Amino acid sequence: MRSLTEKQKRVLDFLISFTEKNGFPPTVREIGEHFGFLWSAARTHLKALERKGVIRLNRARSRGIEIPGLRPAQALRVPVAGRIRAGNPVLALEEIGDQIVVDRSLFSTEGAFSLRIVGDSMVDAGILDGDYVIVRPQESLENGEIGVVLLGDEATVKRVFFEEGAVVLRPENRHMPIMKYPPDEVRMAGKVIGVIRKI
Amino acid sequence: MRSLTEKQKRVLDFLISFTEKNGFPPTVREIGEHFGFLWSAARTHLKALERKGVIRLNRARSRGIEIPGLRPAQALRVPVAGRIRAGNPVLALEEIGDQIVVDRSLFSTEGAFSLRIVGDSMVDAGILDGDYVIVRPQESLENGEIGVVLLGDEATVKRVFFEEGAVVLRPENRHMPIMKYPPDEVRMAGKVIGVIRKI
């Protein structure tokens, strides 16, 4: 494949960023408008890019530009739960207000959900008030992992240890007390696999 | 809003699943083909759904069905810089190894980039070793903000204060010393606007 000209590179970059932003490729006229020229010029660029093998033009459909190297769904959509209800057998996420997009290469779990942290109980683990935690739903935790635990209908994020006859919930905050519960009073909702903070 | 009929629900479900799968909504003819009827029937359904307030029909563009609540692709791709060079007038990101996808509703800045944190100098601000910080490029910082600072070609994340004749870089770690530099030895690369951690 012959190398691209500067202009062709810029057009290709626009195709990629437009597609990633909108989820679908631009029309020839949108390309022209963006660069300030007519669609026929855009069309010529597209045909040059196709001739050089970096895109494919899918006739017989509008917005039919295909970019082989472009990984399509790099984004995973995660619901932000306002409440979690301990349904049976599965947990029910309630008051889903929003969805946030996370990177599949970082958080690949289908079915993951998110919670907004309220309070300072985990500051020593780098989880601050207002942070989003990404949670992989699972019914059990390893000793010492940070997880989402249900106490009745209350969901809380703590570091979890298992002792004989007790589940120990340890806040990561020197000023807060460790709590112990009988195993039948707590239920694991999932493991915290990530943190996202907006400053 | 009046409730939807069974058929209208099925059409709406198809709109949603098609859009999530493909990234863009179907055409009226694709809807008709899927259900086995003509496009004019699909069109009537769409108008009924619009009348009932669950979708909007964006005239003046093809595939113009908008489903509120279903946001399109909210993904912003952010490069992860391995090095930052203090070019003039702009900074040069070097050794870009990867790109991560972040949520536009959280981090909307075009031109943002990301750095991988090495070390524990910011643990008390909830920024741990291995975290990604999202950075909005800017040449100056407000007093007390967390920013990316260039000392020569070395990039470091610190909380920044300005005193007379000195720039103060304060690590968020009790065991590390505060550093002061003459203003002409440091250069601001950007403000830390977010943190992403994979556990």
Next chain:
DNA sequence: AGTTTAGCTATACAAATGTATAGTAGTAAT
């Protein structure tokens, strides 16, 4: 000097897609 190529304007036309209207049949509500 002549030729090719990139990069554009201008315009025409074709195909895809959206929109509207007329009509039929069935169902539900008043």
Next chain:
DNA sequence: ATTACTACTATACATTTGTATAGCTAAACT
């Protein structure tokens, strides 16, 4: 029974979008 609505067929037409062709200019190449 009448009205309104759903759910479709059939068809016409408007708009958007893709494609092609004929230029024109500048730069690069032979």
